[in-house]
Each structure stands twice: as C-alpha cells, then as structure tokens.
Amino acid sequence: MGIINFGGFIVSAIVLNMIPGSDTIYILSKSTLGSKRQGIISVFGISSGILVHTILAAIGLSAILMTSAVAFNLMKWLGAGYLIYLGISSLIKRESVVEVKERQVVSDWQVYKQGLLTNVLNPKVALFFLSLLPQYVSGTAQHVSWSFLILGISFVCTSTLWSLCIVYSATFFTGLFNKNERMKNITNKLAGCIYIGLGLNLLRATADK
Template identity: 30%
Template sequence: MSIIDSLLAFTFAATLLTLTPGLDTALILRTAAVEGRKEAFKAQMGINTGCLIWGAMVAFGLGALVAVSELAYSILKYCGAAYLCWLGIMMLLRPRGSLAGAERLETKAQNGFIRGMFGNVLNPKVGIFYVSFLPQFIPHGQPLIAWTFGLVFIHLLLGTCWSIALISATRPLSAFLRREKVIRWMDRCTGMVFLLFATRLALSKR
C-alpha cells in the first residue's frame, strides 16, 4: 500500500469510527447541554490529551517490539486481529440500543478537561484499539513512531472537528444520535469495518 493509499484508507476508517456514537460523543453532548460550550471544548481537549498519551505509549512500545522480535510482532498482529474481529462480531450481533453508560463518565472532577482526559487514559480499550488498528496503515519501510503519531494526529483532528459540530448543534444532533435506530445502524457498519480490518491485519506481512 502506497503512502497516499494508507493515508486515505486511514482517514476514511477513522472518520467512520469518529462518527459512531460512543462514550466520547456522549461526554461532549452531555457537557455541552448541561455545562455549556466552554466546558465541552475543555472536555474535547482532555479527550485529545488522553489519546496522545496512549498514542505515545503505543508508538514507543510498539516500536520496541517490532525492532526486537519477529515473534512479538506476529503475536501483536494476531492479537490485534482477534480483538478487532471480536469487536466486529459483537457490534454486528449485539448492537447497542442506547448510549447507556455515559453517566459513568461523570466523576467528582468539575473540570471538563480532567473528565475528558481521564475518560481515555483510564480506559485500556483505547490503547488496545490503537495497537490493533494503527499498524495496518503504516506503509512498509516507513518510520513506525513518526507514522503512529501522524495517524494519531489525524484521528485527533477528525475528533475535534466532530466535537465542534456536536457542540455547535447540540440539541438537534443529540436527539438524532441518541435514536435507537441510528446507534444500531452505526454499530453494525462499524462492526463490518472492524471485521474487514481484522482480516487485512491477519493476512498482512511485515
């Protein structure tokens, strides 16, 4: 896969994943509706910071694994493929009917930035997702750490743009994204994408 193809494929996949309603979306919507736009923007900056922290851990840890051991790389690859496959199957067979769980994001912290950051940093699924997802879009022979951070920044840019849209149109988008049919449809679409990426990752070569 060429560099342009990798960037286009990742941008498409990350856009779909960003638009799929999840806990980050729920946090932004709730914060904007209840605490105002300022706190919602703080929450988004916190989410970005959490993703950057995980991105750094993945970039340096993954780089060390790839450099040291072919076996470690293969284990990482197949574990990532299995994780994506499991997520995809669960989303296809058991799509959510609501954004239940958003309330669990509420902590004693009153600052939106803190809530957003710890909502990601304390969620190991974010790290596992980065490990299993990002390597598929790094062209062979390219610097792993630089590319990992580059892809993370694309993800952050997409997430920020989506959050700005959510914050700017909180009421109509909130009602739309909380519809049971919309959540189920987005979950199933994302599940199919996960299964395709799991197959691609399992069949890929170093």
Template identity: 40%
Template structure:
C-alpha cells in the same frame, strides 16, 4: 537537530494521510455517534496515546539499531521503503468502497479511552507503520537520532490528537460533507497509495 524543511515535509505528509478516512477516523466518528462528543474525543486521545507508545518503542529500537551499525539502520530504512511501496501499491490497486462506521456499543468516556488505547497498541500494522515511516525523516548527520525520532513521533501524536478532536467536534457536519463529495471515498485508497509511493521514491532517489 531536525531541519525546518524536514519537519515541514513530515507535517504535510502526515496531515495528508489524516485527511483520508481511515480506521482511526471511523472509530472516533462511531464513538461520537454512540456515546456523544466527549466519548469521541476520549477515543481520539486513546488512539493518540497508543501512537505515543508505538513511538517510544520505535524510538528506542531504531536508535539502538543505529548505534550498533549504520549499515543495519540503512537496511531497516530501505525495508521501510519497501513496506511503504507495498502499502501504496495495495492501496492503489484496491477496489474503492464506501467507508462505513463500525457497529460499537455505547460506553463511558473512560471505557472509550481505554478501548481505543488497547486497539491501537495491539494493532501490528500501526507498529510496522511507525517502524517504516519515521526512519524516512531521520538524518544521522543532523544530530541525535534519538531526539529526531522522539520529536517526529511527538509531532505525529499531537497532530493525531488535534485531528481526532476536530472529528469528534464536527462529526455530523463532516458526515454531510463526505456524502456530498463522493469522490473522497472512491479515490481515498489511490490518494493514500500515491503518498506512500511518493515518499518511497523520494527516499530512493535521495540515497543515490
């Protein structure tokens, strides 16, 4: 059973990551501009569906690893920590740039959803993220690891769907806010990097 503190920390970190403009946000915003609010919402749901598929694969694979060997699971977990450190350091060192909406052609709501699903499923970075991120919040001593992975993944997907829907509903307002608060684009990489590094440090110290 996942403890309230673990779930709360997971939600806070995920929301923190969502608040920084990334590829998913830019895709939803672009689709909203090109195809209307409905198209943006469907693109967001497509991204959430792709995340759900990654969650299921990660849940099955990581649970199988833990059933085989606790040592193997710890190796995977610390490999995930190393990957999060890598992402964090790279994000902090990266030169800031203004987020730009990608150029995409107008599409029907169905096409917006389908394209977003395929983009998210075929993104290897998303798969690596789930494989490295989810294990940091799973504690075998707290019960079924399969259940813990599944709950965390579903919470992530639900938050993603809600967030991208809000983006699609208020993309014009948000665009104006982002332009006024220029530091968001300048320091977004450093904020995300700090979140990744902080999570890695938390796990490293917990294990000692």
C-alpha cells in the same frame, strides 16, 4: 536534532491523518453513538496509542516486529481479535456503545482503553512509524531517539487536531441518532460490521507491508 525537511513531514502527517482507518471508525462510532465527550476521550485514547508506538520506535523495540515473524503475527492476531471483539459487541448490543449515564465514569475509562488498545495492538502502525520516521532523520544524527520522539510527538499533535475535527463534525448528527432508535441501532450494527471487516483485513497483513 538531525531532522530533515520537518515541514515536509508535517504535510505528510496531515495527509496521512486524513486517510480513514480503524482509528477513524472508532472515533466516529463513539462520537455519533455516544457523545461529544466520549468522542474526545476516544481521540486521546488513540493519541496515547500513537505515543506508545513513538516511544517504542525511539528505543528500538518496534524493530522487533520487522525481524521477528512470531512477534509480528502475535500482535497481528491480538489486534485483529480485539477489533472483531468490538464488532461482535456492537452487533449484539441494542443500545448505543457506552450509553448508560449512570456508569459514566466507568464508560469514560472503557472508551479511552478501547481507543488505546485499538491503536497499540495494530502492528501496521508500528511498521508505519518505522518506515516513515527514518526518512526524515539524517543518517549522521547523533541522537536518533530524540529525533524519532520529536517527529512522533509532532505526528500525535496533527493526528489529535484532525481527530477532534472529526468529533465535532460527527456530533452534528448525534441528535438525529438519539431521537431515532432504529437509526441508532442500524448505525451500531454498521459500526460492528466495519470493525469485523477491519479485523479480518488485519489478518492479511504481513511484515513486509
């Protein structure tokens, strides 16, 4: 399939997955302030977002972000706005994020959707894929799109496994947060500040980074 050094790609993917970012913060907040179930759902939301970027990279649409300043800035502002929105929502809430059991079905969808949008609306993820994947695809490959898809899906698998490890580790502290209302509120506010910080940092992004 024209893939070069697949083993090296997997090692790189694992290392890169371990670097904290907005996805990690989102998964941690859902796992500690919500439940293990919501943490797992958030993982699949994030993974779905990565899969979207993989498909876009494979068919070439993500390349538009590297050539169009308007497209890049639009996506950047949408992504930053959404992160800041999540942050403000966490700051003004007195209960844990998506905590009401009576709305579990709606809440599960919200957790998944938020995870999906958090990833999809981050132009840095698209640029990351366009800068990483080509390094492991031969210039003489006959099916570059398929090569991108295989590498992208492999990245999704490693990301999902690592994120699930985060969920199971984070839920260890869930009992403490649920029993201590003050601790829960402080953690919620902290997550909100981090979201806002990540959103503001995203506004600094440029297409060449």
